Amino acid sequence: MVLPDDVDLPDRDTVLGQAIPFDRARWIPLLPDSTWWPAVLDECPDVGRWPRVDRRAVFSTAGQVNTAEGRRHLLVAASVWGTGTKAQSVNWRARVFEHSSPADIDARLSEALDVLQARGAADAYWAFNNYQRVPCLGPAFFTKVLYFAGHDRATAPPRPVILDSVVSRALQADDAVDTGWPENGWTTDQYQLYADGVHEYAQSRGVLPDQVEAALFTQGKQLP
Template identity: 40%
Template sequence: MTRSDLLTAANGGPDDVGRLLVGSYAWGTGDRAFLVGRRAQVFTKNTTESTTAKLVKALTVLRDQGPAKAYEMLALGGEQKLPYLGPSFYTKLLYFADARPDAQPGRALILDQFVAIALKEVEHWDITERGPWGPDQYQRWLEFAHNHARTESTNQAAVRPHAIEAAMFRKGWAIYQARIAAARAARRQP
């Protein structure tokens, strides 16, 4: 499953919100299947009706009021908060649901552990690496990525905000992997 697959699938309409959530989980989980049981709790510990109703409301707000307001609705204390669905995955859902008819990303962006690591380590933000992140931090992230994309764009080549998100994810992933390697090396030393 690719990012493009989900950007295309997002154009199916509100009836496809469950499939889009499953797709977001599958894409976001990748080959780390050991976390599937924990991630499945959003489906096993919430009713299908409740999950669908809350997500449809949040996605309506996404279309009408923007990604920051939709994030606020899904965040801790938000009107549409779903137990067991955290920001790393509901921002993926928002990202894919905000796709344009031509399967291009919209305004919403993903905020997960690896983006947070890069924001903390590279940009020196005061942000927790594992969340939860408040709506104000998500708004700040959106502004940062959209502004950075505008700044980096030229007349010859536009930089899209999702390219900034992808670059921050890769940087955060590299930092995370370096930490793991350093911890392993430290354990091997006498």
């Protein structure tokens, strides 16, 4: 994967401050119980009608991924950050909790995040996409979990980065990937190619990988 030299990269504070509005009242009834809701979300500032959660707040939940409660809070916070306020979007995202028991989600999160720490992003991606698959938790969202759990912690390089359909559109527009690159449902090899490419590009520009991912996301949002 080769990115153009002139990608406009945000600074890290801008990346960490990327904030998404959310509606607490829509989420709480859809969780297994209220203990799944991370307290940090109740500390997020209101901006207009809605509170807004930024990457920095979600990262704060990742410090507790050694506990079942911490992993639950990370999953919920990452999902809230990636969803927005529309009822249909929230209901769709919360299907994760309809199709698996809390114990099953706990076990699969624990195993996949253990793989992340032990063997790195690509192996953890394979785990989430195969033997530790959580129904209704696809790559666009489990890469968010991997990113927040591992980007600022000691994992084998490359650091985990988010891959979703918006980022994928930017990669296609930049001719950074081969013709036929999908907008979703990426294989482990494709995720490895993407993560390696972002890692190498970030190193060449003296930035962190999530600054590259955020730039690609912004570019993808602007595409028709």
